Amino acid sequence: MRTVTINRRSFLASAAIGLPAITLPGLSASAATPPAGAVPMAAWPHQITQNGAKVTIYEPQTIDWVNHATLRARAAIAITPIGRTAPIMGTIEVSGVTEVDTDNNLVYFSNPTLISSSFPSLDTSQAYTLQTRIAAYLTQMPPKIIPLNTVLLSLNEKPVASAPLNNNPPPIFYSAQPASLVVFDGEPTMAPIASTGLTYAVNTNWDVIQDPTNGGAWYLLNNGTWLVAQAYTGPYQPTGPLPAAFSAMPNDANFGEIRKNVPGKPPAPGLVPIIFVSTKPAEIIVTAGAPAFTPVPQTALQAVSNTGAVLFRYTPTNTFYYLVSGRWFSASSLYGPWTFATPSLPADFARLSPDGAYGNLLASVPGTTAAQAAVLKAQVPTQATLPRSTTKVAVTYAGAPNFVPIPGTAMTYATNTxxxxxxxxxxxxxxYQGAWFVAPAPSGPWMLATAVPPAxxxxxxxxxxxxxxxxxxYNATPAAVTYGYTAGYMMGFVTAGILAYGTGFYYPPYVAYGRVPVYYPYAYTYAGNVHYNTATGAWANTGTVYGAYGRTATAGYGYNPSTGTYARGAAVYGPNGGAAAGSRYNPSTGAYAHGSAVWGNGSASAHAYGYNPTTDRAGSTTQNANAYGRWGSSTVSGPNGTVNTASASNARGSAGAFNASNGAQGAAVHGNNGNNAGAVKTTNGNVYAGKDGNVYQHNSSGWSQYNNGSWQQMQKPTQQSAQANHPNYQKPTTSQRPTTSSQNWSQLNRDQTARQYGGYNRGSYSGGGGGVRRRW
Structure with missing residues (x-):
């Protein structure tokens, strides 16, 4: 499993491209020396030519994956010795150890051991000799890359149980004119602003200030304009001159941005927003005028195009469907009432094109490959091995530790920390940050825990x-302890066949009132239009970053008992990271663009997507960076096809790759020591190892089976052919199409789907990055 002690991106930029040679007739026994600084390409198949003979190994297909650590797989292999034109084709079954890179959706497969091989065209003696040579080769094989989604979707896994969540809709506000939603975490919790006499709300990420000397008026900063109301609930309207105390605010990290907006700017004519207020998590839908509808091809759905929300109308029933936090809610009117609709979505949602503008939404549509991949990935742990001697934590409380019962258990939890x-x-x-610590008392001393109570x-x-x-x-030694977390720790939970964000329950904050109140919030499920990124498995919204090991910034605000101050991350940024998103729509041309970015802790990620119906061209890009390098991918599509590009660089060199809808692919590597390497593959790589030991190929006509130098088109198994092992079963004549068992056929179809979807989400090193256009 991926650990914090291994930099997998450095590994990607330093390991070998291609495979060392396998010992076969016409091939030498020595392994090929990998070029220094080269990148191992995740694109399959791998081809090696040595002494005139050629070996092709196709992408492995998963059989089982024990504890996400030991992978057993089968792969098709083709060997063309000197003097032959047709390859010898067969299958191998291997077992090896794995490490998971969840950041890049990759599995690193190493230390393979040959379990068995099958070469139907060879006699027993020839097959045994070949198997012996393959086993010897595998001991020299360096780590290889398989897309994580390909591994997961090949498995015939049982359905993942749903967590007992609250899927009732939150309050959902709607406006057809400019509007904003201000969410307080409970009733406003006010704290003084130095000696100005003003107070400000600490339990919202909006700038809300009250002036007790001015009739208790409430001031709200919205997009550089000050609004005022006599109650925090509104109604708000543009203010006149601000009280003089506003100019006396301290020019520090907490209030510097507010000072920049004193006296503020007047609102544009006719653009004074409606302010909705909620004291618990809520959502808002705003359309630029009456809803504008754009038909979704091949469906009876219409997308609402003049809103930043993910909003559709299903025309047969005129029902609206709204997606937020991974959940669909439906209503006959945008004013509600709304109901949870994920389990009862119209079938047309599953017909959204994976390559289209709404392809990433499929992860929230039950029964789709994307949803299955998200659910399965949620079960894969991200691990970290921490040294006992240096890993410390200092737990602080606001006053004496305060513990309350956890209902239904004999345990308690601390509230004022x-x-x-x-x-x-x-x-x-x-x-803390995905690791467990234990202490004899609430104040410590804390040390890494080697076990926690099952309760x-x-x-x-x-x-x-x-x-x-x-x-x-997961493991403990005298020197270190290994921990791991799955998606639930980062608030991703399985429900109704999809992965949703948050439990749906509202957890009121801890508040201790006083002149300077103490306030500790808990994670929200709503209030931010949270969406799932199918490429990274992370969550993001317009004002919060969800991701990184143990760093979930729920709303950008909280209390620091060490200093007695509040961390106010404003709406979209903070000292250690932030997020932003935006949308643009041109009603005269129908062109639109969506973009988002998240950053923090030395890393960053950005994504954008756009479409112009005048030219019928679309494009998307995803770019990332951290302390070790940068990587990214882009897609451009139009009437003549689609091209995907990917690139990466770090101190060891750079790499780039492409693929196109006509099947062409290529890659190039440039090392900092002058070593270069390149590879291009054609469309003939969709070859699979069958459970029966035969080799199969999938193309637009369906499945074909390899037989003595040629491919024979397959027919779908009937009830008769599905029982080919029955004693009275008669094989078809040579003039008939070959058949296979229904189980083998089903597995081949599952492997083909897994490989195809894995290609969409392999990340920047596969040449397939950017295949799914992501829309926040």
Missing amino acids: AFQVIGAEGKYYCC IYTIPPTSPVYNVTYVQV
Whole structure:
């Protein structure tokens, strides 16, 4: 599994391109020396030519994956010795260890051991000799890359159980004119602004200020314009001159941005927004005038094009469908009432094109390949091995530690701290950044825990510390402890066949009132239009970053008991990271663009997508960076086809790759020491290893089976052919198309789907990055 001690992107920029030679007739026994600084391409098949003979190994197909650590797979192999024109084709079954790079949707497969091989065209002696040589070769094979989604979707996994979540809709506001939604985490919690006499709300990421000396008026900063109301609930209207105390605000990190907007700018004529206010998580839909509808090809759906929300209308029933936090809600009117609709979506949602403007939405449509991939990926742990001697945590409280019961259990949790501290079985356990710590007392001393009580995993979703049940101890040695978390720790939960964000439960904050109140919030499910990124498996919205190991910024605000101040990240940025998003729409041309960016802790990611119906051209790009390098991918499509590009660079060199809708692919590597390498593959790589030991190929006409130098078109198995092992079964004559068992046929179809979808989400090193256009 991926650990924090291994930089996989450095590995990608330093390992070998291609495979070392396999010992076969016409091939030498020595392994090929990989060029220094070259990149191992995830694109399959791998081809090696040595001494006139050629070996082709096709992309492995998963059989099982024990504990996400040991992979058993089968792969098709083709060998063309000197003097032959037709290859010898067969299958191999291997087992090896894996490491998962969830950031790039990749699995690193190493230390393979040959389990068996099958070469139907060879006699027993020839096949045995070949198997011996293949086994010897595998001991020299360097780590290889398989797309994570390909591995997961090839598995015949049982359905993942749903968590007992609350899928009731939040309050959903609608406006056909400019509007904003201000969400308070409960009733406004006010704190003084130095000696100005003003107070400000700490439990919202909006700038809300009250002037007790001016009749208790409430001031709201919205897009550089000040609005005023006599109650925090509104109604708000443009203000006149601001009270003089506004100019006396301290020019520091907390209030510097507010000072820049004093006295503020007047609102543009006719653009004074409606302000909706909620004291619990809520959502808002705003359209630029009456809803504008754009037909979605091959469906009875219409997209609402003049809104930043993900909003559709299903024309047979005139029902609206709204997607937020991975959940669909439906209503006959945009004013509601709304109901949870994910389990009952019209079938047309599953017909959205994976390559189209709404392809990433398929991850939230039950029964689709994208949804299945998201659910399966949510079960794959991200692991970290932490040294016992240097890994520390200092838990702080606002006053004396305050613990309250966790309903339905004998455990308690601390409320007046930003840390997740649980009292269980006479000890205290703190889950911090995906690792468990244990102490004899709430104040410590804290050390890495080698185990946690099983009772912790019974914490219900109604508790604000439920997400810690997705963090486990995987291994412990005298020197280090290995921890891992799955999607639930980052608030991704399985429900109704999809992966949704948040539990749906509202957890009221901890507030201790006083002249300077103490306020600790919990994670929201709503209030931010959260969406899932199918390429990264992360969540993002317009004002919050969700991702990175143990760093979930729920709303950009909270209390620091060490300094007595509040961390106010404003709406879209903070000192350690942030997020932004935007949309543009041109009603005269129908062109639109969507973009988003997230950054923090030395890394960043950005994405944009656009479409112009005048030229029928679309494009998308995703770019990322961290301390070790940068990587990215782009897609451009039009009437003549689609081209995907990908590139990466770091201190060791750079690499680039492309693929096109006609099947052409290419790659190039430039090392910092002058070493270069390149490869181009054609469209003839869609070859599979069957469970029966035969080799199959998939193309636009369906499946073909390799037989003595040629491909024979397959027919779909009938009830008769599905029982080919029955004693009375008679094989078809040579003039008939070959058939196979229904189980083999089903597995081949599953492997083909897995490989195809894996190509969409392999990341920047596969030449397939950007294949799915992501729309936030």
